Amino acid sequence: MLSVVPRAISVRAPSKVNLHLAVGDLRPDGYHELTTVFQALSLSDQVDLVPAPALTVRVRGEGARDVPTDRRNLVWKAATRLAHRAGREPLVEISIDKGIPVAGGMAGGSADAAAALLGLNALWQLDLSRDELAEFALELGSDVPFAMHGGTALGTGRGEKLLPVLARDTFHWVLAFGKGGLSTPDVFRELDRLRGQGQPPKLGDPEKLMHALAAGDPAQLAPLLGNDLQAAAISLKPELRRTLRAGITAGALAGIVSGSGPTCAFLCADADAAVEVSTELSGAGVCRSVRVAYGPVSGARVIDIEPIVKH
Ligand SMILES: C[C@@](CO)(OP(=O)(O)O)[C@H](O)COP(=O)(O)OP(=O)(O)OC[C@H]1O[C@@H](n2ccc(N)nc2=O)[C@H](O)[C@@H]1O
């Protein structure tokens, strides 16, 4: 009998932007209750997995120097936990090609973790269901379940309770990467501090925003984008104000800080407008680099399997 065993697997892992990020109260477990609308974007990392004599993580690309290659890397955690569950050693080399900015509020580490879970499930032929993988995903981080899910989704709880949201057509974005990153816990802590002083006001519910998504109308969506963490990110990095202004001056419909920042995401009228905004923003000297992207795209997906056929 012939059986096909994967020799190497490549997984594409998308970034995300929070179109709406309402932060509720701090819970006893140290997390905040969220109501968020995620959109998965075409800006991605690629994660390649190949059997190896020992667990090894390699990182290249955007911000690679700032990414740990030991047990602190989320893919390392994904591999050891999945191997433990399967009763085997995590003998795999994981190579990450980063396109997503590190500590940029675009969930790059979460994307890689989701990719590793999906890729190892295939490489080790574990046959775990999406629901079983989702449990591992949440243990690795609040954003990892969405990185597996993709598309456009409403997230509640820590952001892990996901419901798909209808988004007609494709939305076009320009992303301005910040100089340096921001730590997610620091930004949540700063929001708690600002709220202790009585500001900023909290976002309402995302109902209107979801109508605009269903209509596929960027002009209708633009004024409804909102992020409770934005004030905290700006408080820690005041130069973000200039970046946000520069994107609007360059012709974007709206700009927000992506998640905990410091990446700024600008919604544009269409693909041509996004290219124009990105060119102008690149010349404005208000950020480290600029990319165009579109969404929604699917969650982490196996894009290539190199098979060994066994007799
Ligand atoms: C803010 C968001 C918005 O999508 O993304 P990023 O901007 O970081 O990408 C997420 O909530 C981040 O998710 P993720 O980066 O996976 O965070 P985790 O590792 O789970 O948590 C890191 C820390 O962030 C804070 N945290 C995170 C999620 C949450 N619902 N409440 C929190 O207070 C906690 O201090 C926690 O210890």
Ligand SMILES: Nc1ncnc2c1ncn2[C@@H]1O[C@H](COP(=O)(O)OP(=O)(O)O)[C@@H](O)[C@H]1O
């Ligand atoms: N595979 C990974 N890619 C990027 N960062 C990682 C990874 N694994 C662990 N990290 C750590 O997680 C931190 C947050 O990274 P990242 O997911 O890129 O940002 P954010 O939480 O802002 O979306 C980084 O500073 C880095 O130390």
